[in-house]
Amino acid sequence: MTIDAGFADPAHRTLVSRLTAGKAGPVAIVSLVILMLWYAGAIGMNARMQIDAFQRQGVSWGLPDLVRETLAQERPLLPAPHQILIEMKQTIFDMRVTSKRSLVFHSWVTLSSTLLGFAAGTGLGIVLAIGIVHVRSLDKSLMPWVISSQTIPILAIAPMVVVVLGAIGLKGLVPKAIISTYLCFFPVTIGMVKGLRSPDLLQLDLMRTYNANKFQTLRLLRWPAALPFLFASLKVAIAISLVGAIVGELPTGAQAGLGARLLAGSYYGQTIQIWSALVTAALLASALVALVGVAERYLLRRMGALP
Amino acid sequence: MSLTFQTADGPVYALSDIDLQVKHGEFVSLIGPSGCGKTTLLRIVADLEQPTAGRVEVNGVSARQARLDRAYGYVFQAPALYPWRNIERNVTLPLEIIGMAREERRERARKYLELVNLGGFEKKFPWQLSGGMQQRASIARALCFEPELLLMDEPFGALDEIVRDHLNEQLLSLWAKTGKTVVFVTHSIPEAVFLSTRIVVMSPRPGRIIDVIDTNFPRDRTLDIRETPEFLKVAHRVREGLRAGHSYDD
Numbered sequence: 001m002t003i004d005a006g007f008a009d010p011a012h013r014t015l016v017s018r019l020t021a022g023k024a025g026p027v028a029i030v031s032l033v034i035l036m037l038w039y040a041g042a043i044g045m046n047a048r049m050q051i052d053a054f055q056r057q058g059v060s061w062g063l064p065d066l067v068r069e070t071l072a073q074e075r076p077l078l079p080a081p082h083q084i085l086i087e088m089k090q091t092i093f094d095m096r097v098t099s100k101r102s103l104v105f106h107s108w109v110t111l112s113s114t115l116l117g118f119a120a121g122t123g124l125g126i127v128l129a130i131g132i133v134h135v136r137s138l139d140k141s142l143m144p145w146v147i148s149s150q151t152i153p154i155l156a157i158a159p160m161v162v163v164v165l166g167a168i169g170l171k172g173l174v175p176k177a178i179i180s181t182y183l184c185f186f187p188v189t190i191g192m193v194k195g196l197r198s199p200d201l202l203q204l205d206l207m208r209t210y211n212a213n214k215f216q217t218l219r220l221l222r223w224p225a226a227l228p229f230l231f232a233s234l235k236v237a238i239a240i241s242l243v244g245a246i247v248g249e250l251p252t253g254a255q256a257g258l259g260a261r262l263l264a265g266s267y268y269g270q271t272i273q274i275w276s277a278l279v280t281a282a283l284l285a286s287a288l289v290a291l292v293g294v295a296e297r298y299l300l301r302r303m304g305a306l307p
Numbered sequence: 308m309s310l311t312f313q314t315a316d317g318p319v320y321a322l323s324d325i326d327l328q329v330k331h332g333e334f335v336s337l338i339g340p341s342g343c344g345k346t347t348l349l350r351i352v353a354d355l356e357q358p359t360a361g362r363v364e365v366n367g368v369s370a371r372q373a374r375l376d377r378a379y380g381y382v383f384q385a386p387a388l389y390p391w392r393n394i395e396r397n398v399t400l401p402l403e404i405i406g407m408a409r410e411e412r413r414e415r416a417r418k419y420l421e422l423v424n425l426g427g428f429e430k431k432f433p434w435q436l437s438g439g440m441q442q443r444a445s446i447a448r449a450l451c452f453e454p455e456l457l458l459m460d461e462p463f464g465a466l467d468e469i470v471r472d473h474l475n476e477q478l479l480s481l482w483a484k485t486g487k488t489v490v491f492v493t494h495s496i497p498e499a500v501f502l503s504t505r506i507v508v509m510s511p512r513p514g515r516i517i518d519v520i521d522t523n524f525p526r527d528r529t530l531d532i533r534e535t536p537e538f539l540k541v542a543h544r545v546r547e548g549l550r551a552g553h554s555y556d557d
Contacts, residue, residue, distance in 0.1 A: 202387040205355055209381040210401045211374055220400065224391045303391035304432035 035081060039071070042080040046070040049077070079272045087276040100256075103280050109257040110245045111284065113173050117180020118241040122234065124181060125188025132189070133196040133222070134214060150186050154179065154244065159251035176248030176257075183244040184237035191233030195226025224303065231296035238288045246281060258284075321347050322358070323513040329505075331455075334482055334489045336499035337507045338545060344514025345492045346384075349460050352490065353381050366455065377405070379456040380449030384464055386441035388433040394420065394444050395429035401452045419447040422481060439470040443477070450485070457489045463498070472530055475501055483526050496549075497533055500542045508548035518548035 043066075050070045054061045061069075071080040079087075091103040099105060128146065131138045158179050165175040199221050207217045249259025258281045265274035322344040329335050337345040350356040351363055354374035365373035373379060380401075388397045398420060399412040407415070420426055423443040433441055442462055449457060463471045479502055482489055493499050499506050500522065508518040522541050524532055532538050 202383050202385055203389065205383070206381070206387050206400075207404075208355060209353060209374065209377075209379070210404045211377055212404045216404050220403065221389065224389070227391075304393060304434070 038078075038081055042076065042078045043067055043070045045078045046073055046076045049073070075269050075271055077271065079275050083272050084275045084279055087272045088280065091276065092280070103258075103261070103276065106256060106258050106261050106277070107280055107284060110242065110249065110259065110281070113176035113248065113257075114180055114238070114242045114245040114288070116173060117177035117244060118184055118238050120177060121181040121184035121237060121241060122188050125185040125233070125237070126192055126230075128185065128189045129192030129196055130218065132193050134218075146186065146189055149182070154183060154247055157182075158244075158247045162248060162251045176245045179248040180241040180244035184241040187233040187236040187240070188230070191229045192226055195229025196222045198229065199225045227303070228296075228300065231292065231300075234292045234296075235289050238292055239285045242281065242285045242288065321514055322351075323515050325361070325514075325516060327507060327516060327519075329488060329490060331488055332486055333505055334491065334503050335505045335507060336491045336493055336503040337509060338493055338496065338499045338549070339509030339514075340494065340511060340549065342514075343509040343511040345509050346460050347514065348509075349458050349490060349492050353379060353458050373456075377401070377452060378454055379458050380452065380454045382442075382446055382449045382457070382459040382462045384461045386433070386438075386445040388441055388444060388448075390433050393430050393432050394425065394436070397433065397444060398448045398451050400448060405452060415451045416447075419451045420444070422450070422484075423447045424477065437470075439466050439474060442466065443474065446478075446481075450481075450487075455488060457487045459489060459491045461492050461494065464494070471495075471498070476530060478502065479528070496542050496545050500538060500545060501528075501530070501533060506541070506545055508545055510549070510551075517551065518544070520544055520548075 047066060047070055050066060050073065051061075053069075054065075070076070071083070073079075076083070088103065091101055095102040095104075097104040097108075128142065132142055133139075161179055161182075162175045165171075165178070196218075203221055203225075204217070207221055212220070245257070246259040246262070249255075249257040250263055258277050261277035262274055265271065265277065325348060327335075337348060339345050347356060351358050352365060352370060354370040363370040366378055368376070368378075388394075389400065392400065395413070395416045398416040399407075402412045402415060416429065417426070420429060423446055425440060425443055425447065428436065428440070428444075433444070436444065442465075446459075446462065449459075463474050466474065475498060482502075489502075491499075491502060503522060506518075506520040506522065507516055508520070509515065510517050520541060524537070
């Protein structure tokens with residue numbers, strides 16, 4: 001018997017199919033497309049201002065001049081990617097980390113309250129979930145509040161939290177961390193309630209036949225069964241924890257942190273500064289989510305998950 | 308003893324007038340068609356369901372007290388192994404709950420995994436084992452805290468016939484070796500006749516006992532006895548009982 005494998009023959013593959021087959025190909029293509037759109041957008045959005053400038057200076061200009069200059073403005077409407085990268089290089093690598101202009105300094109300020117809020121929010125979320133799963137009345141009474149807490153726009157409540165806590169002497173790290181906590185306990189609670197309830201009837205009956213108490217059932221069955229759910233929630237939680245910390249920095253009058261950089265940049269029209277703070281925040285969030293993913297893989301593999 | 312479920316469509320008489328005594332060291336099979344309440348009866352003995360009327364005693368105490376005393380090991384239809392624990396730690400799960408020391412737990416796991424022919428698989432995770440091996444691990448788990456009574460709810464129902472035959476032989480020698488009392492739920496006639504010292508034939512709507520058959524095959528029997536006239540005679544009587552108690556025209 002022969003099987004005609006003509007389609008699988010590498011020689012028959014087109015360029016497109018070869019690029020989309022691996023992992024690196026599609027990633028590179030998508031990144032390239034985004035970069036091209038970004039540059040096109042930068043040229044388009046900054047052109048108006050550049051043309052005005054050319055006319056004021058009374059110089060004659062062609063399309064190459066326009067493209068070159070729109071990508072090199074000091075305060076562009078939309079900075080080009082390389083401008084942001086240069087700004088980031090200067091403020092991250094070339095500057096002392098103690099400098100007020102160093103993005104490392106500001107990232108650390110934001111990161112520390114992100115992590116504090118994340119830890120507190122995760123703890124709170126888990127405690128609430130354990131309560132909701134074990135106490136029937138809490139399921140009925142607490143869950144609506146948990147859900148409605150997230151319907152309030154964080155932008156509205158953040159300044160109040162910061163101002164009220166400032167009035168009782170709490171400044172700096174803690175108010176921002178509280179806003180992060182407020183945001184990130186929610187996915188943890190929702191995920192953990194589902195996870196702690198995920199063991200099937202048979203697995204629970206088994207515990208009953210051993211006369212296991214509630215704590216043993218939680219420790220030996222519900223908790224390990226909930227861990228995959230917990231990690232899915234933690235990935236969401238750590239990202240919005242960072243968002244919470246940045247939002248919490250906005251009403252403090254822009255002292256320190258990535259949020260402060262954003263605000264200061266917008267006061268003075270420093271768009272490159274805004275964007276480099278934004279990109280740094282995005283990279284930070286990606287790194288944090290990836291870290292949670294590494295922890296997840298390590299733990300679930302130890303728990304016998306398929307490699 | 309009887310059990311009535313109150314449902315939206317009115318009461319369902321799951322079990323009625325069940326009167327059964329199981330003696331120490333017996334191997335009793337409950338056999339009947341689906342819906343005859345044999346699993347429910349086993350769950351009542353295990354105190355996983357409560358009867359609406361009547362009384363269940365296990366080793367001279369109430370079913371509830373027996374559960375609190377951890378007097379029985381229960382083997383479910385599915386292995387119900389915890390996927391995040393390796394085989395050894397699945398087997399030692401009840402020992403951990405009892406609070407046994409780690410070294411002793413390991414010793415017990417080794418002993419009972421050996422007994423179900425799973426020696427050497429301690430560090431494997433459930434997904435690395437076949438269905439039959441998983442069910443054997445779950446039997447080791449039920450045995451390892453050394454209860455006097457073993458309750459088994461169609462433990463081999465999901466396995467193919469070849470594996471089932473093999474496990475039946477293993478279970479029989481296990482029973483002969485350990486001298487446990489076994490209550491075994493099945494819907495396979497050959498399985499019930501081969502394994503049991505007593506067969507309880509049940510019929511549905513309402514679940515009730517319609518025949519109790521004593522068998523006296525030698526303890527060290529092999530699968531070959533299934534060809535003997537005595538075996539076929541008992542099997543025939545079970546089949547007759549099932550037919551009488553259950554009209555298949557509805």
